[in-house]
Amino acid sequence: MQVPRHPEEPPPNGTLPRGAPDPRWALILGVSSGTGAAIAEAVARKPGLDIFGVHRGRYPEAALQMEARVRATGRDLLLRQADASTPESAEAGADELLARAGPRSVKLFVHAIAGAALGHFLSDGPDRLHPRRVQRTFDCMAHSFVYWTQALVKRDLLAPDARLLGLQNPLDETQLGNTGLISAAKAALEMYIRYLAVELGPKGHRVNLLKFGTVMTPALHHVYSPEALALLEQRHAAMNPAGRMCTVEEVARFVCVLTGDEAGWFNGATIDFTGGMTLRLLDLVLNP
Numbered sequence: 067m068q069v070p071r072h073p074e075e076p077p078p079n080g081t082l083p084r085g086a087p088d089p090r091w092a093l094i095l096g097v098s099s100g101t102g103a104a105i106a107e108a109v110a111r112k113p114g115l116d117i118f119g120v121h122r123g124r125y126p127e128a129a130l131q132m133e134a135r136v137r138a139t140g141r142d143l144l145l146r147q148a149d150a151s152t153p154e155s156a157e158a159g160a161d162e163l164l165a166r167a168g169p170r171s172v173k174l175f176v177h178a179i180a181g182a183a184l185g186h187f188l189s190d191g192p193d194r195l196h197p198r199r200v201q202r203t204f205d206c207m208a209h210s211f212v213y214w215t216q217a218l219v220k221r222d223l224l225a226p227d228a229r230l231l232g233l234q235n236p237l238d239e240t241q242l243g244n245t246g247l248i249s250a251a252k253a254a255l256e257m258y259i260r261y262l263a264v265e266l267g268p269k270g271h272r273v274n275l276l277k278f279g280t281v282m283t284p285a286l287h288h289v290y291s292p293e294a295l296a297l298l299e300q301r302h303a304a305m306n307p308a309g310r311m312c313t314v315e316e317v318a319r320f321v322c323v324l325t326g327d328e329a330g331w332f333n334g335a336t337i338d339f340t341g342g343m344t345l346r347l348l349d350l351v352l353n354p
């Protein structure tokens with residue numbers, strides 16, 4: 067007996083009827099460097115997604131390298147140079163994506179922008195986290211996830227089985243000096259993820275937060291001196307049970323897994339990919 071095909075299932079030979087949605091696009095905010103760039107290359111390779119990426123142009127060299135790597139996979143790539151953190155830029159970006167990719171084309175949306183103020187809430191010095199910094203950080207690290215999701219849904223851009231992914235760090239478990247504002251914004255992002263998972267679940271979409279430990283990216287080079295970075299690497303080797311730091315490529319490969327059918331039941335989850343980074347903290351402090 068022949069099993070009837072689901073109406074949204076592509077025909078067996080992989081070709082789609084003319085005018086049918088082609089769920090082959092990944093939207094990546096923060097595509098030019100670090101985690102976003104590695105994810106773009108990885109998902110272009112497997113499962114073979116075309117890339118619509120947004121960045122502001124501050125890493126031109128890294129952007130060129132990412133572009134070359136994605137194009138080498140044979141997939142399509144469209145780069146938009148703009149601030150992705152505002153509702154207006156989400157609307158304009160989604161318009162451009164719709165014009166290129168068509169409705170129900172976005173299989174994967176990854177929010178990989180890093181734009182945060184470091185400092186202290188009560189400092190009297192230049193590192194005071196005044197309202198403008200708080201607003202910008204929340205726009206970049208949290209609110210923009212909602213703005214883009216709203217813009218995608220409004221234009222029916224999400225593919226039937228789309229995966230939406232935010233990125234988290236282990237700073238929700240412990241405090242780290244001047245990163246209080248980042249942690250607060252990530253806490254908001256985590257709640258956005260859970261509520262959007264519930265709202266989008268019935269449509270077949272999945273919304274998750276991928277939590278991973280420190281990986282070497284330009285964001286870290288902004289914050290630390292070379293000496294501090296070397297020390298950081300040493301400390302992570304002591305802290306991580308694997309005896310070394312995680313890499314962006316490892317994170318990117320796992321995003322490919324999360325894009326696959328096997329990961330379709332993850333929803334509203336904070337997925338721990340930290341490799342046990344914080345498990346030994348007390349041991350290291352109390353038994354140095």
Ligand SMILES: NC(=O)c1ccc[n+]([C@@H]2O[C@H](COP(=O)([O-])OP(=O)(O)OC[C@H]3O[C@@H](n4cnc5c(N)ncnc54)[C@H](OP(=O)(O)O)[C@@H]3O)[C@@H](O)[C@H]2O)c1
Pocket residue numbers: 095096097098099100101102120121122123124125148149150151177178179180181206233234235236277278279280281282283284285286
């Ligand atoms: N690095 C880590 O150890 C680590 C660990 C766990 C989680 N994460 C998370 O992973 C995400 C990416 O971090 P990363 O370390 O990979 O950062 P990164 O290397 O600094 O890359 C950030 C990317 O975002 C773009 N960007 C920043 N602000 C933007 C804006 N307003 N509009 C458009 N593009 C913008 C940057 O390009 P332009 O500046 O040119 O726009 C760049 O492409 C962040 O959410 C971070 O919290 C990182």
